[in-house]
Amino acid sequence: MGQSYFIWKNKDCRSMGVWLQGPVSIVRPEERVNHVEIPGRSGDMTETEGAEVYNSYIQTATILVKGGFHVREVYNWLKGSDFVTFSGERDRKQAARIIGAITLNKHSYNLDWWTGEVQFYCQPLKQLLKEVPVEITTSGDTVANSGDVTASPRITATASGTSVVIAAGGNTLTLTGTVSGTKYIIDSETMEVTSYDGTTILTKNSSGSFPILLPGSNAVTGSGWSKLEINRRERFL
Numbered sequence: 001m002g003q004s005y006f007i008w009k010n011k012d013c014r015s016m017g018v019w020l021q022g023p024v025s026i027v028r029p030e031e032r033v034n035h036v037e038i039p040g041r042s043g044d045m046t047e048t049e050g051a052e053v054y055n056s057y058i059q060t061a062t063i064l065v066k067g068g069f070h071v072r073e074v075y076n077w078l079k080g081s082d083f084v085t086f087s088g089e090r091d092r093k094q095a096a097r098i099i100g101a102i103t104l105n106k107h108s109y110n111l112d113w114w115t116g117e118v119q120f121y122c123q124p125l126k127q128l129l130k131e132v133p134v135e136i137t138t139s140g141d142t143v144a145n146s147g148d149v150t151a152s153p154r155i156t157a158t159a160s161g162t163s164v165v166i167a168a169g170g171n172t173l174t175l176t177g178t179v180s181g182t183k184y185i186i187d188s189e190t191m192e193v194t195s196y197d198g199t200t201i202l203t204k205n206s207s208g209s210f211p212i213l214l215p216g217s218n219a220v221t222g223s224g225w226s227k228l229e230i231n232r233r234e235r236f237l
Contacts, residue, residue, distance in 0.1 A: 006061060007085040016077055017070060021062040024086045028237050029054035029124035052149040054124035065104055065114040078102060084120050085129065092236060095123040125149065125235040134230045139221045145213040147234035152188040153213055156229040159184060165222040169212035177205050188212060189233065
């Protein structure tokens with residue numbers, strides 16, 4: 001088994017003279033629920049706050065730092081918000097913020113090693129480090145969402161007429177006033193439609209619901225486009 005590590009702010013901890021003392025746990029986030037007590041009834045009733053709603057959580061990493069001379073450099077790196085990748089799931093990243101104090105103590109009187117803990121306050125859903133966009137050119141082609149939850153894709157549509165219609169996951173969006181051969185960005189996460197260069201907001205020209213990708217295979221249908229490039233934005237627990 002190889003050395004455990006993490007990547008923070010696009011830097012492998014080992015390149016900073018930092019090692020994990022042991023692997024970090026793989027966590028499945030807690031579903032957000034409310035427990036309601038009913039007078040006169042034993043137990044309680046559990047209500048989910050919403051479909052696929054999960055709580056953030058804290059990942060605690062025990063670190064070893066080689067050489068106390070560069071502790072300040074390590075401290076200045078291990079702060080703020082960014083994406084973190086742990087070696088147990090090296091193909092994924094998740095948004096996180098480092099919280100709490102970081103205190104390094106001498107690990108050995110004979111060797112220049114220091115030990116401490118870093119707390120990452122992690123957002124619950126993970127994403128792939130690298131995602132390859134999917135292209136479709138025919139209405140009815142299928143797109144797979146291998147994630148654990150519903151995905152909100154970013155779609156680049158090349159118009160072939162004066163209106164673009166895209167349907168997926170039970171939602172249908174219609175964009176009017178399009179120009180054949182022009183590209184448009186449909187972002188289901190921010191619920192915005194923009195020009196390809198992002199300079200013009202076209203959301204007001206759209207109607208309906210933004211396309212989504214349910215876990216598994218999804219048929220993507222519609223009209224008024226010659227090609228769709230789909231960044232699926234798969235998310236994992």
